[in-house]
Amino acid sequence: MTHTDSGSPGGSGAGATSPGGSSSRPGAEDGTTPLFGPGSRFHAFFNDPRWALAIVRATVLEAAHPQIGAALIDNSTFVVHPWRRLRNTLVSLQRMFGSDEHVRQREAARLNRLHARLHGTDADNRPYDAMDPDVRAWVVATLFESAVTMCRLSGQPLEQEAMEQLYAEFQAFLAAFGDAAGHLPPSPHEFWGYYDRVVEEELENTEAMRIILYKLFDHLPAPPLLNGLPTLWAAGRTVTGPLIGAITVASLPEPFRRRAGLPELPGAQTLMQGAYFTAGLARFLPDGWINTESITDLLALSPDSDDPRARTISALRDKMNRAGALLRLITPLPPEPEPTTAHGGLRRSAEEFFGEVLDQTGNGYLDWPDLAAMARELSSRLDLDEPEETRLYDAFADWWRELQAALDTDGDGRVSAHEYAAAVPSLAGPALIKVAEVLFDATDKDGNQTIDADEYRALFRTAFHRDTAGTEPAYTRSAFVKDFLSFMSGRRHSTPYDPLLAQA
CATH class of the missing domain: 1.10.238.10 (EF-hand)
Structure with a gap:
């Protein structure tokens, strides 16, 4: 889902790029704000809890594009393996927005090879191609717009200079893939007209979008950390799944919600604004308290792993098992079938x-x-x-x-x-x-x-x-x-x- 002579594909702007498409000032040796790595605007979002809400919103807007929606339905593992997909996406973003230019070029080449393999036709026999530069530009557009919306809804709107810097970073991100200029507008001022046009004329109520909103979170499998605790996981998912869906729908552009027939629950706008505002309060926490990479690694860590953190996870899981046993006493569920054993191994x-x-x-x-x-x-x-x-x-x-x-x-x-x-x-x-x-x-x-x-x-x-x-x-x-x-x-x-x- 990752998603020219100057910082914008349109040909002018703050983020100048080399002929090969990479930023000419990733490290900001000239004193300007860097486009990639520490010091860039986007880098600060990696460990921002608001970004969890924004990335779900951006993913829904991506999936509403008919080409992207068809590619997701035909090729993606996001329904069956969502945690694996999440981790791979975060690793890719960290490589692309990190300060190492060589790593960025390797990752861009890898993603280009991956996208080149994703093409076909949808259920209505319309072609899709993940290498279509307009489609790739829309992926980047959803990330930028969702970041801006995230800040606005949490009561911390970006100032114009910060917005222009963030836009230059996303332009440089798109340019790193080697696409020709012109698929994103050259400035934030022109971007909003482009964004409104795509929302009103091109987005659809696709199957992939409906799965993300109404199936993915309601049926989200437990991460490895919580395997073996079906009662606890199901109880938490029953509450949070519909909430995430309602918050996401309420945050989508109103013209698209109306055209796609997306229901808006009473009080959803207040709930959505409260969620973004509460997540935004994390700015008052000490640095290092929230680290996305560490959290993702922990979710992917099995309690029986050799990782040194596994001992802590095992102790946590024991406590969760005891809590799960208490829940089962209160709300008993049918016992899960035991795996059959053959030749000394589980089959x-x-x-x-x-x-x-x-x-x-x-x-x-x-x-x-x-x-x-x-x-x-x-x-x-x-x-x-x-x-x-x-x-x-x-x-x-x-x-x-x-x-x-x-x-x-x-x-x-x-x-x-x-x-x-x-x-x-x-x-x-x-x-x-x-x-x-x-x-x-x-x-x-x-x-x-x-x-x-x-x-x-x-x-x-x-x-x-x-x-x-x-x-x-x-x-x-x-x-x-x-x-x-x-x-x-x-x-x-x-x-x-x-x-x-x-x-x-």
Whole structure:
């Protein structure tokens, strides 16, 4: 969802850029305010609680664009894996708005490769293309406008100079992708006419927008930290889900709310303004009390991880379990089924494996976007450049063709959960073996044909626990391939692979 001769694609303004599209003054050596990194306007928003509300609002406005909405429905994992998507988005924004120009260029190239793979047609047979420069400009426009609205609704409106600086930063952000000038207006003054026109003429009540507003938060899966606490999570989600939806709808432009037929609950405007104002009070907290990166990492941290913070998380989870037990006494729920055990290991049913691992987009079918999402997550974990990234995508594409030939019995171009379960397939064919081998090569950065502890952590984000008598711990190619095939075809739960491919 990330979303020319001067700081604006329009050709003039404060943020001058180099011919390659990067800022000519990211570090502000000349004494001016930097466009990227510490000191920039946007950098201060990273740890601002108001930004949580603003980013949801911006995402809804993005999803209301028919091209973006279609791309999200067809390709995104935001419904099934929202926490993974959130973390990847925050990491990408930090790379793009950080002070390291080399990191920014690598991330822009990675995002361009990702977007180049996202194209197709929507349900009305209209084409969409994530590389469309007008579409990319709209993504940046929603971020800028939502940041301005966030400040206004919280009682801290931006002064004109600050708004112009923030706009220059977002222009430089868009320019870093290499798009030609002119897709965003050259100044904030001209921006508002452009924004109103897109809102009134182009946005629609798309399926993706409705999912975000009315399904995502109401059915949001628990983050890894709260796995195993369904009662506590469901109780909190029941209250906060509708509130987030109501706050977001109330903050959207009124002409679009009216045209899209979005209901506005009584008192929603007051609730929305109160939420933004309360979040804005965080400016009185001492520096460092709120750190988005740390919070996101904690949400993604499993209590059984080797991370030093896991001990604290485990203690917190014990307390949550006791609180959950109390809630169950007050409002008893049917007991959850225990996983079946076979051959000493926990196994999923075919239906569970299909829903938790294979159907990455959550549309009830297995097709290419699901396997592409796996390749995308693995490439991001390993921070792959070309040509390794393309090799991994190609291996997954070959596996998809193998699966399609074996399992698509009705010839509709995709595999349903019923087709998968009925076939009781063994997925460990030549193409899946190739996926495992390519993934091993990508993980084995030093090419010594073993995966060491650091390489293991890069992929799985946990410690290397394999024990080898009398030797330095090592993960050989054959052992890696065997474990990968066991997970992908045997449907066996796996401590490292579950967080990688099944975790929300």
